[in-house]
Amino acid sequence: MASKIIFFFLFILFPSSQFHLCGAQTLVKAGYWYASGEFPIQDINSALFTHLSYAFADVNASNYQLLIPSASQQYFSTFPTIVKRRNPSVKPLLSIWNGISATGKSIAGENVNDSVLSSMVSASSKRKAFIDSSIKTARRYGFQGIDLFWVWPNSTDLSNIGVLLDEWRAAINSEQRQPAESQLILTLAIRYLPTIEMVSYPIDSIRRNVDWAHVVAYDYHLPTRENFTGLHAALYNPSSNVNTDFGIREWLNKGMPPSKLVLGLPYHGYAWKLVSSQDNAIGAPASGPAVNIDGSMGYKAIKSYIRDYGYGATSVYNATYVVNLLTTPTIWINFDDVEAIKAKMSYVKEKKLIGFKAFQLSNDDNWVLSRAAQGGENQANKQQLLLKIILPVSLIVILAVAILGYVPPEYVRKGIYSMKYDVYSFGVLLLQIISGKRNTCYYGPQENLNLLEYAYELWSDDRGTEFIDTSLDDSSSTCKIMRCMQIALLCVQENPENRPTMLEVFSMLKNASMAATTPRRPAFSLKADKNTGSTSASQQEICSFNDPQISQLEPR
Numbered sequence: 001m002a003s004k005i006i007f008f009f010l011f012i013l014f015p016s017s018q019f020h021l022c023g024a025q026t027l028v029k030a031g032y033w034y035a036s037g038e039f040p041i042q043d044i045n046s047a048l049f050t051h052l053s054y055a056f057a058d059v060n061a062s063n064y065q066l067l068i069p070s071a072s073q074q075y076f077s078t079f080p081t082i083v084k085r086r087n088p089s090v091k092p093l094l095s096i097w098n099g100i101s102a103t104g105k106s107i108a109g110e111n112v113n114d115s116v117l118s119s120m121v122s123a124s125s126k127r128k129a130f131i132d133s134s135i136k137t138a139r140r141y142g143f144q145g146i147d148l149f150w151v152w153p154n155s156t157d158l159s160n161i162g163v164l165l166d167e168w169r170a171a172i173n174s175e176q177r178q179p180a181e182s183q184l185i186l187t188l189a190i191r192y193l194p195t196i197e198m199v200s201y202p203i204d205s206i207r208r209n210v211d212w213a214h215v216v217a218y219d220y221h222l223p224t225r226e227n228f229t230g231l232h233a234a235l236y237n238p239s240s241n242v243n244t245d246f247g248i249r250e251w252l253n254k255g256m257p258p259s260k261l262v263l264g265l266p267y268h269g270y271a272w273k274l275v276s277s278q279d280n281a282i283g284a285p286a287s288g289p290a291v292n293i294d295g296s297m298g299y300k301a302i303k304s305y306i307r308d309y310g311y312g313a314t315s316v317y318n319a320t321y322v323v324n325l326l327t328t329p330t331i332w333i334n335f336d337d338v339e340a341i342k343a344k345m346s347y348v349k350e351k352k353l354i355g356f357k358a359f360q361l362s363n364d365d366n367w368v369l370s371r372a373a374q375g376g377e378n379q380a381n382k383q384q385l386l387l388k389i390i391l392p393v394s395l396i397v398i399l400a401v402a403i404l405g406y407v408p409p410e411y412v413r414k415g416i417y418s419m420k421y422d423v424y425s426f427g428v429l430l431l432q433i434i435s436g437k438r439n440t441c442y443y444g445p446q447e448n449l450n451l452l453e454y455a456y457e458l459w460s461d462d463r464g465t466e467f468i469d470t471s472l473d474d475s476s477s478t479c480k481i482m483r484c485m486q487i488a489l490l491c492v493q494e495n496p497e498n499r500p501t502m503l504e505v506f507s508m509l510k511n512a513s514m515a516a517t518t519p520r521r522p523a524f525s526l527k528a529d530k531n532t533g534s535t536s537a538s539q540q541e542i543c544s545f546n547d548p549q550i551s552q553l554e555p556r
């Protein structure tokens with residue numbers, strides 16, 4: 001059994017993108033699709049996401065049931081089916097909001113009217129009507145979760161939201177589900193700060209009841225509201241607390257677990273009209289929105305604006321704030337380009353948040369931002385990855401050497417302790433794990449091959465799959481196990497020069513596309529190598545050397 005445990009251990013070394021097994025929890029990669037009809041549902045690249053939210057269902061002001069505006073009824077009813085075509089495992093969520101602004105572009109625009117939600121949360125019977133209707137509607141159309149997008153509750157609403165979430169969770173838990181249905185997901189949009197008008201969000205209730213809460217980490221400074229340029233989604237700000245990092249740290253300080261927080265990513269920016277062409281700094285005097293009525297621009301529109309502007313205009317990334325800026329003599333636009341999105345995803349990793357939620361998908365430009373958000377998963381924190389790999393592997397090697405004593409031939413014969421000692425031990429152990437067989441017995445048709453030799457014979461005959469322990473029984477990752485086998489064979493080469501270093505082993509295991517050389521006949525082998533004709537003389541040592549120790553492995 002020890003070997004199974006070690007195998008499990010080995011598998012967590014591989015980045016989940018390759019092994020889709022255990023390992024680090026997969027990120028929540030979520031986005032809003034805004035039902036304006038401008039961007040067809042079938043054009044959503046669902047493969048880049050784990051959750052997709054239909055935005056938005058409304059609430060009927062007289063009976064508090066969900067209300068789908070008739071103009072968007074057709075989108076609503078087909079959304080779950082269509083997004084699953086390109087990615088059957090994506091989870092469609094039904095997002096509810098009652099304060100849809102006139103333009104639909106900006107969520108913090110002037111025309112927000114949340115009073116129906118306020119009224120709904122204030123009374124038990126209204127909450128019940130709302131909750132029952134939300135669950136029934138989600139099920140009827142094949143949504144797998146419900147999201148409440150209420151960005152501007154006032155302080156009275158906040159405590160009511162706590163009660164609503166308790167009741168909502170209870171209703172979801174006690175729902176009579178069809179056998180094929182999994183429990184509905186429940187998510188909540190929250191402001192970047194955990195307090196509104198000095199009153200705290202009901203953090204205990206949120207933590208208890210939602211699957212996650214996503215931080216609306218944008219729209220901090222708007223050209224419709226202020227007369228000085230400001231960043232609407234800065235990750236950091238050395239001279240102000242209005243920034244995402246400050247907000248997230250406040251949430252964490254107040255006891256919100258990072259494992260329930262998802263970072264909102266804006267796929268839009270804001271254009272300001274500058275008062276003076278001489279002053280285009282952050283905080284420069286401005287006279288309202290530029291380009292359009294509220295200055296809000298989707299990423300795609302900003303990129304095309306920059307292209308069309310001419311005069312070699314480009315945006316500049318500022319890492320101090322994590323923002324991209326375009327300044328012309330009259331206009332100042334702040335937005336998130338690829339650099340900002342990547343930096344924010346590194347931040348997600350650093351703070352151990354569980355993913356991102358983009359607002360909103362139709363503003364992406366050919367999925368550039370959504371792809372950048374994925375990249376964070378592998379690029380962020382190479383250091384951590386290295387630690388994650390080196391520590392467990394070293395442990396395995398120490399285990400192998402100390403307990404099992406897989407000693408390479410140069411040490412057995414000449415007492416040479418080379419840098420490739422550990423690699424050899426690792427290779428032997430890996431072969432035993434893959435095959436579930438001991439290195440002390442003989443295998444093959446004539447029962448005359450030691451384990452290493454047997455592995456080599458099968459591998460060079462393209463029959464490596466016969467070597468795999470049937471109880472590993474993961475046919476989907478066979479090719480990966482074959483690669484492990486090839487790497488293991490390289491590790492047990494007779495000549496230390498032909499073995500990779502431990503670092504090379506990590507890279508080969510980590511990076512499936514990296515070429516691994518073809519192994520030759522391994523050490524402790526009497527047969528002449530097919531290619532070189534060389535013979536290994538160390539066949540005899542192995543059984544006697546390992547026999548006494550190996551018996552300790554089995555019963556654990």
Ligand SMILES: *[C@@H]1O[C@H](CO)[C@@H](O)[C@H](O)[C@H]1NC(C)=O
Binds near residue numbers: 060061062063067
């Ligand atoms: C809202 O609910 C009331 C009462 O059930 C109903 O008469 C009305 O048609 C609903 N409104 C819409 C827009 O569906």
Ligand SMILES: *[C@@H]1O[C@H](CO)[C@@H](O)[C@H](O)[C@H]1NC(C)=O
Binds near residue numbers: 061113114115116
């Ligand atoms: C908000 O909506 C409610 C219900 O539709 C309405 O009665 C109220 O007058 C609206 N308030 C504002 C400020 O528009």
Ligand SMILES: *[C@@H]1O[C@H](CO)[C@@H](O)[C@H](O)[C@H]1NC(C)=O
Binds near residue numbers: 115118119155156157
């Ligand atoms: C919050 O909003 C609701 C509905 O608009 C209102 O009835 C209530 O008085 C407000 N509370 C505060 C503290 O402003």
Ligand SMILES: *[C@@H]1O[C@H](CO)[C@@H](O)[C@H](O)[C@H]1NC(C)=O
Binds near residue numbers: 224227287288
């Ligand atoms: C911004 O400046 C304009 C023109 O000077 C003025 O009319 C407007 O009220 C100001 N807006 C704010 C939010 O201060």
Ligand SMILES: *[C@@H]1O[C@H](CO)[C@@H](O)[C@H](O)[C@H]1NC(C)=O
Binds near residue numbers: 281317
């Ligand atoms: C970012 O902008 C600030 C203020 O304009 C400036 O002082 C700083 O040098 C910039 N940093 C980078 C990395 O461009």
